[in-house]
Structures are given as C-alpha cells and as structure tokens.
Amino acid sequence: MVTALFMTALCAASLYQSRLDAMARATETSRNLAVMAQRDIERNFELYALSLQAVIDGVNDPEVMRSVPRLRHEMLFDRAATATYLGSILVLDAAGNIVIDSGSDVPRKANFADRKYFAVHRDNPSAGLYISDPYLSRLRGGSPSIALSRRISRPDGSFAGVAMVAVDLEYFHHLFAGLSLGSHGSVALIGRDGAMIMRQPYDRHLIGRNIRDASTFRQFIAAPEGSFSDTATIDGVKRLYYFRNFPHLPLIIMVASAHSDIYAAWQHRALTIGSLMAVCALGFVGLSFALGAQLRRRMRAESELAMLARTDGLTGLNNRRTLGEILDREWRHARRTRSVFSLLFVDVDRFKAYNDTYGHQAGDDALAAVARCIGENIRRPADSAARYGGEEFVVVLPDTSPEGAASIGEKIRAAISDLAIEHAGSEYGRVTASIGAAAWTPDEDEDVTAVIRAADEALYNAKATGRNKVALSTAPAA
Template sequence: MRFNLLTPPAIIAGALVVACFMVALCGAVLFQSRADALARATEASRNIALIAERDIERNFELYALSLQAVIDGVRDPDVMALPPRLRREALFDRAASASYLGSILVLDANGQVVLDSLGDTPPDVNFADRKYFTVQRDNPHAGLFVSDPYHSRLRGGSSSIALSRRISNPDGSFGGIAMVAVQLAYFHDLFSGLQLGRHGAVALIGTDGLMVMRQPYDPNVIGRDIRSASTFRRFLTAPEGSFTDVSTIDGVHRLYYFKHLKHLPLLIMVAEAQPDIYAAWTQRALVIGSLMAVFALAFVVLAAVLAAQLRRRMRAESELALLARIDGLTGLNNRRTLGEILDQEWRRARRTRSVFSLLFVDVDSFKAYNDYYGHQAGDDALAAVAKCIGENIRRPADSAARYGGEEFLVVLPDTSTQGALAIAETIRTAISELGIAHAASEYGRVTASIGAAAWTPEADGDVTEVIRAADRALYNAKATGRNKVAVCDSRKASATIAGATP
C-alpha cells in the first residue's frame, strides 16, 4: 500500500513539529547562555574575592611582622636602653611607611600605653577594657588576634580594627601586648574600586558574624551582627563556595561567592545582583526569542497557507477524477469506468467460476419523448431513471453505468439468472411508477425495457459475449411490446420474455 505523506494535515503537523523544534532549540541556546552568564558572574566574583584576599593577607602579614618586630625589640635590653627617639625608630621603623595604619602601641600588663609609634611620649590612656587586650591577657596561645571594629579613642573616633600579639615575660607570665590599629578606610578604599554592577555588594565579615566592611558603604552596617542571617549560615558550611539568596540588609536577590581567608578569622563575600547578572542576557533573549517566535509563527502560517492551497488542489483533482469516471447528467458511472468494472468483474468471475449477470436498460420511445417534450425534459427524465436504477441495486459490488444515450448497463457479480430477473423487474417497475408523462408511449408514461444475461465465464470467453447476449434480450423485450424484461443465459442462446405486459 502506498502512503502519500504530502497531505495538508501532514504539512501542518510537520510545520508545527519544525516550529516547536526551532523554538525548543532557541530556548535551549538561551537557557545555556543564561547558565553561561551565571558561570561568568561566579568566576568574576571568585577573581574579585581572590584579588581582595591577596591584598588583605599581604598587608596583614606586613602588619603582623611589624608587631613581631616590636615584640622582639621590647625583649631586647639594648633596644629598650636607647634614648626615646632612637628607641622609637628602632621599634617602629618597619611600620613607618605602612598605609592606613593608626598607631602601633605597646601596653603593659595593666593595659596602660607605654610606647607609641607616633611620639616619644606615650599618651596617658588605658585600654585594659578592649577585647584585643583581654584576649591576649587571658589566653597565652591566642597568637595574632584580629579584633572587632571599634571607634578609636586616639583619632577622634575613626573606625578601626586592631591586630594584637601577647608579650610574655621570661617566666611566661603576661607582660602586656603590642597592637596596631588598621583603619577601616583601607577596606573601604579597597572595595570601592571594584565594579559589581548597580546592585552588587562586597563585604569583609568576621567569622564570628560581625560586619567589618561592606560596599555599598553604610556606617550603620559596620559592626552589625549577622550571625542569624541565612547567608552567613551558608558562609560557614565550606571554605569557599557560591549560592543565591536574598540579602537581609537590603532585600536584593544576589549570587553570593564567599571565601575564608586562610590565616585570618575573616571571610570575603562578593555578591552580584541577579538583575545585573542577567541584564544583557535578558535583553538579548527578548530580541532573539521574539524573532524566533515570529519566525516560527510565520513558518506555521505559511505552512497553513500551503496546506490550504494543496487541499484546494487535491479537492479539484478529486473532483476532476470523479468527473472523469462519472456521467455528468445522471451521476452514474460513465462508459470508461464501466469498461474497467466489466474487465475486473469478468476476470474475477472467470477465476472463481461464479455467475456473472448484466442488465441492459433502455428507455422506451425516448426519441419521441425528446421530440415532443424537448431535450431539457429528456435530460430530466434520464436523470430520474438513473436515480431509480441506482436506488434499486443494493449490494456494494453491484454497479450501474450510462452506456450511451438512453441506455444503461447494470453489472451484477455473483448473481444468478433468477436474481438478475428479480432485480431487473424491480427496476422496471420502479421506472414505470415514476409516472413521468409520455404522450408518445402506448403506456402514457415513461417506461423501460430490460435485457438480462447471466453467464458463467469460460477460460477463453470474453465479456463482450455477455453484453451481446443482454443486448439480444433487450431487443426481444422491445420487439414484444416494450416495458418488459427479457433474459438470456449461457445455457440458452435464445431470449425469453419475463416481467410485465402492456
């Protein structure tokens, strides 16, 4: 069996499949580009965090070395025996050129300032209450301690953090501390130069949850405890990583990248806002998606138009094919189709050795009807007779055709003589009962004579034999008075009369 794939439904279905594929492909590309934008943002945040981490750790390492140098100098009797100016230069020389430093102080065991890097005469100030002092006093193994942000008592309240180290006496007892104040302006200047978009943020946070510095800068945020924030809890789950969350400070949805500093109790957070990350992608996706949607829709519409044209063409071709097989006046098969049916059914009857019957139907005195009533009335009468014939053959295998003029041929496969006579008589009676007036007929109405022939095909027989036999039977019906049925079969060459009489 041959299937025609080029049909209107197939064209539309194919267009929809192609359009859906194009849209899906576009969606996949846009989705991947969105993922790429997120990956690029993550990598950019990681690089920023790495740069900031290296800068902070390098400077803090210098500050720690400076503190250690001060402690080593304090433990050296020769250094401590120098005059105040020379002693100060010897102890604090390494920190003289360091940026963003306040003062380097040495406190005694009671928290009193005994040495100051900014002057030969130390200020009369006690810092025993500061955490950077108490931690070193209470814990001999505290090491380098980084304090929480505080407001300096020596520099007009400027924000700073302190780095402190313990000074132990020779017997291991607490002898004081050395501390250096690092101005928060250092972190502010470091972060303010980073480009993170309109809603981006970068922060330095203590591992205890206190905010050391944040950009965008807000003095009210510095020193805030964010331990309860969901973002901070995520910061403590790994040495570094990324995730998306909503900020508890300003409510902006951001992509967070965090990294713990290796040698300091601090972590760096770099956060880009999702609107900034996807701004370029959104604009590009809108343009590309719109163009693809329009193109896919246009493709489907074009396919629909093509399908409609093809449907009209197929309908026209079907109508032409039907007209080529059907008689235009009567609606029955035409002579060409009749030949195909006769050949097919004759072959089948000969193959199966079954009975093959034909009915030859001829409208009586039709020339006189045409002459009297006109050709239009004649055409109407033929159409009515054809309809009557078609309505009285019931089986799907039976068929009727216009043979020519007022003659019709009915093909009855697998029908015996008796069956053919019964159908012929039914048709003859139905035509007569149409009651179409015929002034030139002895019956006063349109009638038909029918010749029937029933044949069992021989191996070398031909269908024309049956047609001739039916034609002879028709001739006998007309010769004996018309409006009759005559039959001729393969066992009896002569026609016999059956059916109605005048």
C-alpha cells in the same frame, strides 16, 4: 508545526543556556574580585603582623629597651608603621597603659584594658595574632578601626602586655570602592564570629553589626569557599554570593552580584531573540504546510544517516566516535559537579581462538549476543554502552560508585556466561568475558584518559588472574 515547536524549544534552550552562562560568568567575575581583594588584605596584614612581631622581639631585648627613646623608636618601628590607613603601633603594659607609641617618642596617655583584644591576650597565652571587631578609635578622633594584636609574655610565660596596631576601616572602604560590582552588587569583609567589618555599598550603621544568625552567614562558614544565591537580610536584594574564607586569618571575603544586574543584558537579548524566533516560527509553520511531505521524507533520510553515523552496524551500540563524545560530556559533567565517574571495559575472552574455530560469522553472532547482554543490564537513561573495537566494549556509568560499577559489571559477566555459547578454546568451555571496572572523581587538571587507563589496567588484571571475572581498579575514586 512540530519542527516550529522544536525550533522554539531549541531557542529557549539556547537562551536558557546563555542565562546559565551569564550566571557562570558572574560567579567567575565575583571569584576574581574576591581573590584580588583577599590577596591585597593578606599581603598588608602579613606586613603588619611582622611589624608587631618585630616590636615584641625588640621589647624583649634588654639592649633595645635601654636605648634612648629616639634610637629605641627607630629600632622598634619600621616604615610599615607610617603606611596609609595605619594608626600607631602601641605597646601596652600588663595594666593596659601605653608604654611605647610609634606616633611619639613620649607615649600618649591612654588605657585600653577594657578592649576585647587586651582581655583575649591576657586570658589566653596561645591567642596568636588577634583581629578585633570594629571599634571607634580613642586616639584618632573616633575613626572606625580594627586592631591587630599580639601578646607580650615575660620569660616565665606570664602576661606582660600587648603589642597592637590599629587599621583604619577606610582602607577596606577604599579597596572595595575600586571593585566593579554593578548597580546593586555588594562586597563585604566579615569576621568568622559574624562581625561586619566593612561592606560596600557603605553604611556606617552596618559596620560592627553581627550577622551570625543570617542564612547567608551560615553558608559562609560551612565551606572554605563557594557560591550560592540568597536574599540579603540587610536590603532584601536577591544576589549571587561568592565567598572565600581566608586560610590563615579569621576573615571571610564576600562578593555578591544582584540577579537583576547579572541578567539585565540577557533579558534584553532574550526579548529580542525570542520575538524574532516567534515570527520565524509562525512563518515556518506556514511554509511547512506547503512543503510538509518533502520535508518529512528528507528528515527520515537524515535521521537514518545520523543513526548510522553514530552506531555500530553489527551490535547496534554506540560506535567509537559517539563514545568519544559521551566520554567528553560525562567527564566534564563529573568534573563540574565533583561526582564519581565509572567505566567498564568488557573484553570477550579468547575471541580470536573462537573466530579461528567457528568462523567469523559465528564470531559476529557472538558479539551481537554479548552486546545484547550489555544493553539489557544497564538501565539508567544516563548509562551508555559502545563498541570500542573488535571484541571490546565500553560501558559509561555516570554518578556510579565503585561498588555499583562492580555490581553492574558482575551482572553483565554473568549474563554473557549464561548465554552458554560453546567455545572449545576457552578454559570454561563457553564464551565468557573479562571486565575491568574503574571509578574516578575528576580533578580540574585531569582528563578522561586517567579513568580509561585505570579500567584498562583492571581489565588486564582480570585477564591475568584467570579471566571470566570482574576486576575493580585500586585507584582512588573519591
């Protein structure tokens, strides 16, 4: 029955892990979609911004402005002005009137002094490229748009007007409609002030709404990018959100997958596997009553073999093979969680001289005593120790700061010294140990050998500066 329960728990753990994997895949998919949409928007906005700057440079060039309207039009406006979803590029004078219009040699009659982008550039000479909130275009029949604009200044720095280009929101609608989001997913482009520029599924009543008071938006502006789960205030659907803040534009791209979509396939698989596992577990319980005694004997034998394969026979600590598994697992965990990973290298000082003087049996006894000191001074379940080889030991300390690692190393060093095992070949007259400590916050492209090298160098430093001490690596830990 215990084995059947274990099998059931293992199945549950496997299903839970597959649930986590489904969430991880959804996060990665959302990230890829967000990056793709972000790059498309950045590329187009860069072209629009360059076109605006070219217009401003032309307006400030007297020769261009003295040209006939048709020639001036060709010099000021490149082919970007005819791009799909792009409105006219306009030059407004200091009063907000259109003075140059990419859509016509003769400027249309309109005044935009009441627009927010006009006021921003008029009142703030350093506004740079400004992206407006959504508005209804007066020149294109009320088409929902946003404006990209730059200030035009006179040689003395005073306000001379605004160069702007209108981007039809249909561009974002078309871009987002091509993304595969699932039946309840969503994607949105949001201004850093909280204005909703575009959202898919599309709802015209949501465009322009300010969501700065929503809990989701507060998380959007708290970091350059990230993911989290929350329930949308717009439709009440719980989603996994992935967001990215544009590095050079005041925009946020958000891709959200509904939990119901993420777990749909997993729920079907979990129901099928769980049912089969329950039937198998019941059958196994019935069989185990007949074979219980033999199975228990076999399990005991296998457990002993597994223990022998994973531990060092002399010291009882983990062996080198198990250490490799522990290092790999804890390093990946630290890299995933961005936590500090600490390592201690413990080396018995002048151990060869000890063996030569007192014999190998005494050396083995000394190593076993040192191993006990190490084991007694690491208390957390996540901490582990292993015999690295010969008289060297390694202590793995996940989620431990450099100061914490050095403190534990000092406790181990003091405990070994307090054993007071006679060692005539040591400058201290007793068995001592030198310890190298290193702490590291792993990057994506680093492996565990980086912190191993740092700890080894720290150990070498401890040896070179007198032994019987703890040396902390000077490599950056966080």
